[in-house]
Amino acid sequence: MEELFRAAVDAHPDTIVMVDAGKGVIVYANDGACRNLGYRREELVGQPPDMIFADRDAARLALRYERLKNGPTLAPVYSAMLIRKDASVFPVDVSTTLIRRPEGDYILGIARDVSARDETQRALHEQEQRLALALESSELAMFDWDVPSGRVRLGPRWNTILGREPVETATSIADLEHLVHPDDLPGLRERLRWLLEGEIPAYRTEHRVRNHSGDWIWIESAAEVNERDASGRPVRVTGTNGDISSRRKLAEMKDTFVAAVSHELRTPLTGIVASLELLREGSAGELPPDARRFVDMACANGERLTQLIEDILNLEGAQSGRVRLELEPVEMASLLHEAASLNASYAERYQARLRVEASAGLRVKADRKRLLQVVANFISNAAKFSPPGGEIRLGARSGAEGRVVLSVSDQGPGVPEEFKPRLFGRFEQAEQDKGSTGLGLAICKALVERMGGTVGYETAPGGGASFFAELPAAD
Numbered sequence: 269m270e271e272l273f274r275a276a277v278d279a280h281p282d283t284i285v286m287v288d289a290g291k292g293v294i295v296y297a298n299d300g301a302c303r304n305l306g307y308r309r310e311e312l313v314g315q316p317p318d319m320i321f322a323d324r325d326a327a328r329l330a331l332r333y334e335r336l337k338n339g340p341t342l343a344p345v346y347s348a349m350l351i352r353k354d355a356s357v358f359p360v361d362v363s364t365t366l367i368r369r370p371e372g373d374y375i376l377g378i379a380r381d382v383s384a385r386d387e388t389q390r391a392l393h394e395q396e397q398r399l400a401l402a403l404e405s406s407e408l409a410m411f412d413w414d415v416p417s418g419r420v421r422l423g424p425r426w427n428t429i430l431g432r433e434p435v436e437t438a439t440s441i442a443d444l445e446h447l448v449h450p451d452d453l454p455g456l457r458e459r460l461r462w463l464l465e466g467e468i469p470a471y472r473t474e475h476r477v478r479n480h481s482g483d484w485i486w487i488e489s490a491a492e493v494n495e496r497d498a499s500g501r502p503v504r505v506t507g508t509n510g511d512i513s514s515r516r517k518l519a520e521m522k523d524t525f526v527a528a529v530s531h532e533l534r535t536p537l538t539g540i541v542a543s544l545e546l547l548r549e550g551s552a553g554e555l556p557p558d559a560r561r562f563v564d565m566a567c568a569n570g571e572r573l574t575q576l577i578e579d580i581l582n583l584e585g586a587q588s589g590r591v592r593l594e595l596e597p598v599e600m601a602s603l604l605h606e607a608a609s610l611n612a613s614y615a616e617r618y619q620a621r622l623r624v625e626a627s628a629g630l631r632v633k634a635d636r637k638r639l640l641q642v643v644a645n646f647i648s649n650a651a652k653f654s655p656p657g658g659e660i661r662l663g664a665r666s667g668a669e670g671r672v673v674l675s676v677s678d679q680g681p682g683v684p685e686e687f688k689p690r691l692f693g694r695f696e697q698a699e700q701d702k703g704s705t706g707l708g709l710a711i712c713k714a715l716v717e718r719m720g721g722t723v724g725y726e727t728a729p730g731g732g733a734s735f736f737a738e739l740p741a742a743d
Contacts, residue, residue: 595634642737650678
């Protein structure tokens with residue numbers, strides 16, 4: 269049995285030594301000790317144990333042994349530095365046990381190399397410092413929400429945003445909700461619910477909070493679920509908050525100006541276009557050819573300008589939140605059939621036909637009117653790039669994690685590589701689409717995101733593009 273015990277101890281990777289407490293010398297060292305320290309066994313046996321400890325720890329070793337002999341037989345684990353034969357050192361966690369025998373007391377010491385752990389901790393500490401510096405320079409406040417308890421840890425920047433001293437704080441999710449503007453709280457709670465239930469992978473939203481002086485300020489909050497339990501329930505949510513009051517004020521000034529100018533332009537422009545239409549229709553046989561051509565040109569440009577103004581107002585309303593959304597369960601098959609019926613004549617102008625491919629029973633939580641607007645914009649985009657006789661497919665299918673994917677696919681040339689990064693931007697037009705306002709896809713993006721969804725596109729291997737909106741499924 270003793271041989272079996274020695275074999276097991278020798279096979280252990282840790283440094284294990286037995287010390288005669290009375291004589292104060294090593295009486296046994298396992299193979300792990302020899303490997304880790306670079307000594308032969310006979311070089312360790314008979315030597316005082318402080319020979320393998322670095323200077324700062326060797327001086328405390330005798331005191332620890334005395335405490336062990338006079339106190340409990342099992343001492344707490346402590347950290348130390350061991351020194352190898354070649355004078356190099358490495359960190360260890362040491363545990364010691366007093367063994368009482370008739371012939372005398374012995375101390376069993378086990379030292380575990382923690383170099384890898386310490387290196388990992390050092391790297392993690394450096395990473396945390398870099399993250400802290402990055403957050404400091406970006407003026408973002410980090411938060412860590414323990415969902416089951418409702419407790420939230422907030423970085424120092426959060427208090428700075430609220431006009432207080434920059435200290436780290438802990439509070440509850442309920443107390444944080446008390447800071448949110450009453451008009452913004454329902455929308456924020458809805459997005460949090462989508463996040464916690466897995467309907468969206470992450471969220472980024474803007475809302476108002478009351479600062480220390482009692483004023484309302486705008487912040488941008490971004491978060492994602494970092495940990496779920498075995499049942500899929502959220503355990504931990506992390507994210508950032510940033511003060512965007514200045515940016516928001518500038519955007520509001522710009523949007524107010526654009527909206528005011530657009531509204532002021534729309535009324536006289538409507539009268540001008542109507543007058544030109546009357547002139548063209550009422551004087552069809554009286555106008556000289558050149559005059560007729562100029563009137564037609566004026567009508568076309570007037571209609572394009574009218575559409576541009578409408579698109580600007582639609583985009584401004586969607587992005588600013590002024591467009592009120594009425595979210596309700598929407599059956600996708602009926603919505604796509606309605607969209608196909610409403611937009612069939614537009615598709616025919618480009619010699620394209622519409623076909624609906626939607627699974628029955630799929631429902632999304634959305635504003636029906638605005639979702640029809642999104643589909644109409646997708647169809648408009650697809651029709652312009654469809655070849656003569658091409659087919660535009662309107663589809664709906666189940667997505668991942670309680671989502672439904674609405675798609676509009678064409679058989680055109682696909683999205684040009686250089687245009688892909690700018691696809692959903694404002695006033696962006698592909699080379700083949702210079703007649704549009706360049707706002708249709710931006711409007712789609714703004715409306716879908718307001719409904720808790722995302723937009724994107726896919727290019728088919730054989731050509732064509734598929735634009736999609738992924739939305740939360742309705743219960």
